[in-house]
Amino acid sequence: MKTLFIIITICTFYACNDSKKAVDNVYPTKTESKPNIYNCQLIEKEFINKGGKMGDYKELYLSCSVQDYFIKFCESSITKKDLEPYINKGITVQIEIKDGMWDSCNSGLEQVQSRMGTYIIIKAIK
Numbered sequence: 001m002k003t004l005f006i007i008i009t010i011c012t013f014y015a016c017n018d019s020k021k022a023v024d025n026v027y028p029t030k031t032e033s034k035p036n037i038y039n040c041q042l043i044e045k046e047f048i049n050k051g052g053k054m055g056d057y058k059e060l061y062l063s064c065s066v067q068d069y070f071i072k073f074c075e076s077s078i079t080k081k082d083l084e085p086y087i088n089k090g091i092t093v094q095i096e097i098k099d100g101m102w103d104s105c106n107s108g109l110e111q112v113q114s115r116m117g118t119y120i121i122i123k124a125i126k
Contacts, residue, residue: 036094037126040064042086050115062093062120069097069120074105076122083125092126 040062047055060083061068073080075098083091102115 036096036123037092038062038064038095039090039092040069042083042089042091043068044087060087062091062095062122067118069118070102070115072098072102072105072119072121077124078122083122086125093122094124094126095120095122 041064043061043063044058045061045068047057047059049055060071060080062071063069071083097118097120099118100116102117102119
């Protein structure tokens with residue numbers, strides 16, 4: 001019984017240790033010269049609410065490496081209009097990757113679509 005407990009403890013330790021590496025790999029790769037500067041493709045996706053229904057408009061995402069990142073414009077230093085010339089093209093941007101609510105833009109208690117997860121704020125187009 002003691003041996004089984006030790007084996008389970010060791011397996012749990014290694015499983016938790018490896019999961020950190022898996023999470024680190026989902027973020028886009030940085031350019032060599034400057035931190036937080038990434039080369040990605042700007043794409044449009046249909047708005048999908050938390051119930052899985054498509055909306056009447058499209059949202060912009062940065063497609064970096066193996067993941068598409070939602071762009072939260074209310075926290076970004078640039079506007080959607082600034083990015084429109086780059087849709088479906090490569091773009092180099094200075095970004096910050098965050099986790100939280102995508103659709104909430106102020107600290108008030110407004111009712112918003114409760115999409116949550118990893119998102120990007122764009123500080124500058126390079």
